[in-house]
Amino acid sequence: MTQMDAILFIVGELAGAGLLALSEALSNTGVIGILLILMCASAAAYTGGLLGRTWIYLESQYADLSTGHVRQPYAEMGRRTYGSWMGRVILTLMNITLFGTSVVLLLVSAELIQQLAAGALDTCIWVLVLTMVLTPVTWLGSPQHLRAPAMFALVSVVAGAVLMVVQMVTFPPEERPHVPLSPPSLATFCLGLSTIMFSFTGVSTFPTIQLDMAERARFSRAAVGGFAGLCMVYVPVAATGYMVYGDTVNINLIQNFTPGPLLIVIQVLLTVHFLGAFVMLINPVCQNLEGALHVSGASGLTRQRVLLRSGLMLMALFMAETVPSFGKIMHLIGGTFTLMLTFILPSLLYIRLRGEYRGTSKHGYKRYLVKRFYLSSLCLLCVALSSVVVYYSVDEIVAPGTFQTPCYLRWWLGPGAGDVDGLNSTTTVTDGLNVTAPSDM
Template identity: 35%
Template sequence: MSENGHDKDGHGDSMELMEKQNNGVKYKRPSFEEDEPPPAVKKLSGLTVVTAVLFITGEMTGSGVLALPKAVKDAGWIGIFLIFMCAGISSFTGSVLGRCWAAIIRNRPELGRHCQDPYPTIGMEAFGKVGRIIVNISVYFTLYGVCVVLLLIASGNIQGLLFQVNVDMSLCYWVMIIGGILAPFCWMSSPKDFWPIALGATLTTAVACVLICIQAIMDIERAKNETEAYYTAHPDHVFHRGFDEFFLAFGMILFCFGGMAAFPTIQADMRNPEKFPKTVLIAMSCILCMYIPVGAIGFGVYGDFVADNIFDSLTPGPLQITASILITMHLTFAYVIIQNPLSQVLEMPLNVPDKFGLKRVVIRSLITIFVIFTAETCPRFGHILALVGGSAVTLNTFVFPSLFFWKLGRRTGKPWSALEMQRWEIPVHILIIVIGIFGGCSATYAAIKAIIDPNAFVPPCYVNITAASAAASGGGGH
């Protein structure tokens, strides 16, 4: 006990309360040996393995799946290997991140009961305040980029759907319209109220992937004829695949596995956090069942003419329309959910009350305006997708988990129990960090180069609305 009546761990009040509740019998806290970790915190309620799998699957799938065929086109068939590789690394680093969080709540049980920002907290435990700041910057840059991509794809899908009923309006206008419609929904409180909708996103994306594959298979003959006609008219044309195209594809594929920032939050809400590695493995298997067929069939059918958005390559009809509606529903709800933590990080330092009010409306409306402005500035979503995937997502998925695990694993002494790192894991972590740094830097460089390349430059909407809309809504196809 310290002089003020509290023990060194700050639990003096709880001990006094236990003493009163037990009729004067003093409560004795369990003691642990110096090298023995305290037991993991288990909850009476929370997410099960099944519900956690649904959360991870619904949170990670969606916008990225539409760009997978284009990513495979840019990389060639090795793109399928990249999808498997990213899924495998994400499974490993996701479970590693889970082991970090499980170790932290073993040593600091109070965090297991309530922690709003577990990923930055892991960074804090590993590298202090610098670790927390870097993780926050990376996570919120990812969220901002995802909001831009979601808005662009949702607007493009709605533009394409209405074009089929002779409503022709520029994508640039739809970005402002959809952003304005969604703005009031972003004024609402915590996204936990919309979690059933997020779970439904898993089913909508899964059904949409099945419909996309069916329609693509039905398009085999049409795509073959159009490809042969093109090469007959242009016999000397060859599609170029080089360094830039490969790492643009790598960035796009990384974006598809960009939900790692939410993993500690999901684990923190689980009834038994120790089962998170098993949860990640099951979720990644489910995600691959959606990603591989869409990427392989999309590129296999449409080849080098596949569009940035696979919907632009599909033959218009009931299947394409239904799939587009399902994905658009997913994107709009995901936009509202993802913008919420982005808003909260700006509201906290400004002391905005956690209730509906003028300050909240102003701040969240300004965020929406900045998202719309970014989308209007770079309307080709594939470039933003590759930029976010190559930079922040690479850090969150490849570099940070292995780095934090390594750092925490070397921490010893009371009251911390060190993580156990097997010898075979050391070269694996080194390889993942090297791949992450080299691949991420290369993908970021390729994405920035593509954005500013004069030959492939897509003008902002406020510079040339006609050219911007045409370049953004197509991106490929016959």
């Protein structure tokens, strides 16, 4: 894999639900949210580069890392740096993050298909249908050649982003009513920030991408290029959506669009992208569980593999039907696991190794102290942010007035049972603007 291949792979893999949700994040944070997107991208590119440098150093110290196949390089870095306990912590966090992100993609895909079907079935039903369709696909082993899927994911999401901007800028200004732009509160700001951080979930996969590169030492440049490309996809869509729809923007930006042929093309492109990304994200979780449970049949389809992966899909289905709002799951993951895997752990690993390899020169020691201060400050800031964001994210899920009834309880108790302030009603679109913000999703 060349450096350019790595850049394209990063953009194709990381660009996901954030494309739909960042406009709503700007509505929650205000115009400063654009700066927050750029700052988070810069920090993630930097810490992603730190992971690359950490791996290069470990390869120089441990010959088995440079000559043998490493299945979980991020977890291996933790094990070699802090001990086996850190390796287990990182692997657990990665599995939870990948699983939670997969659930988000499942919910987003179900909502897009529900819109394509003109509301013929409830989104909760589409989640069930998609789970049944995708489960046999997850029985297969991991793809041996990921370049083609990555390129397809990149093309589909970039094309979808361009068409989304076209859809918004061609919406006649005279048909837009006055769009309110309210100042953010602490709660909305924290939720918007968590969405922004979730949009850059995926740094934990960087070591795997680096191992496929012919020149691994150049991965730091690939990380910078990848996040620059990601911002070129995210920022125009997010900023345009915020300026056109203001506070009326839905967490699923597409729900604000005027129905028409262009909207159908956008929905198809993004649905295909999200479904493909779901399979690619859930597969490593399946493999990790198979390794932990010593499930045989790594090269073939076995009963154990079918049962384990089907069980994992049932767990994803249960989570999606329990919290039928991808935005709420995004907020929780973005404020916890993304912060840990993207910002805190890469900094801790690098500080530990840099302390052992800072050299004996006075200049080298000063550079180490400056970098340690910066990274330690970043870790403390992330811990403080996480504490506040988690509070508001959990409150959003369970608080009266925001609680959404799980799908299975609605089916059991009957239509409309447990609805709170209309939160489970259907979102309608008139002249490209939300008329009723509440929706099933």
